[in-house]
Amino acid sequence: EADIYQTPRYLVIGTGKKITLECSQTMGHDKMYWYQQDPGMELHLIHYSYGVNSTEKGDLSSESTVSRIRTEHFPLTLESARPSHTSQYLCASSETQGLFTSFFGQGTRLTVV
Amino acid sequence: AQSVSQHNHHVILSEAASLELGCNYSYGGTVNLFWYVQYPGQHLQLLLKYFSGDPLVKGIKGFEAEFIKSKFSFNLRKPSVQWSDTAEYFCAVNEGNTPLVFGKGTRLSVIA
Numbered sequence: 001e002a003d004i005y006q007t008p009r010y011l012v013i014g015t016g017k018k019i020t021l022e023c024s025q026t027m028g029h030d031k032m033y034w035y036q037q038d039p040g041m042e043l044h045l046i047h048y049s050y051g052v053n054s055t056e057k058g059d060l061s062s063e064s065t066v067s068r069i070r071t072e073h074f075p076l077t078l079e080s081a082r083p084s085h086t087s088q089y090l091c092a093s094s095e096t097q098g099l100f101t102s103f104f105g106q107g108t109r110l111t112v113v
Numbered sequence: 114a115q116s117v118s119q120h121n122h123h124v125i126l127s128e129a130a131s132l133e134l135g136c137n138y139s140y141g142g143t144v145n146l147f148w149y150v151q152y153p154g155q156h157l158q159l160l161l162k163y164f165s166g167d168p169l170v171k172g173i174k175g176f177e178a179e180f181i182k183s184k185f186s187f188n189l190r191k192p193s194v195q196w197s198d199t200a201e202y203f204c205a206v207n208e209g210n211t212p213l214v215f216g217k218g219t220r221l222s223v224i225a
Binding site for chain 2: 045102
């Protein structure tokens with residue numbers, strides 16, 4: 001069983017609010033990722049990190065930002081939420097040796113009203 | 114850029130029927146291939162993966178997949194589905210240790 005946790009599971013918030021989606025893993029993985037998933041669509045990579053103080057933007061342009069101050073923690077922040085940010089956000093981490101399997105959290109379903 | 118195609122958006126099967134879900138990827142180099150499953154209300158879980166060696170890979174819960182390099186395919190199969198296999202199935206690929214690229218997913222509904 002993977003040990004990667006996302007909070008909150010569900011969030012409904014008003015337009016213009018600042019939000020932070022939390023993601024933590026206890027597996028000691030250096031690599032962590034944020035994906036955005038809309039219903040019936042593929043997962044799109046929005047941010048990734050290969051270690052502390054390392055962050056990169058993914059394939060899908062996103063107004064969100066991330067930080068990686070500790071290995072186990074990879075929060076995602078939206079400074080000013082908009083209805084277009086309504087989506088499911090999935091956090092993942094992967095092994096850095098061996099078979100590089102990715103493990104996923106349960107996701108945060110964000111609704112901006 | 115790498116892309117993944119899953120041809121079936123929604124598959125409906127009766128229990129005990131055989132399953133095959135298609136997956137094709139775009140890159141012709143050395144790739145790693147994965148199938149993930151997402152049961153209702155749960156997180157994505159790894160079903161099986163291929164890195165090298167035997168192109169027929171066996172995973173959990175009786176699933177298997179076959180890597181056919183000449184067809185850029187990695188189709189998922191199960192001889193006899195159960196109601197509990199109802200879920201969303203995602204094919205994914207990466208090169209080396211790059212981030213995974215996912216297909217759009219196939220929703221499987223198994224009816225009694």
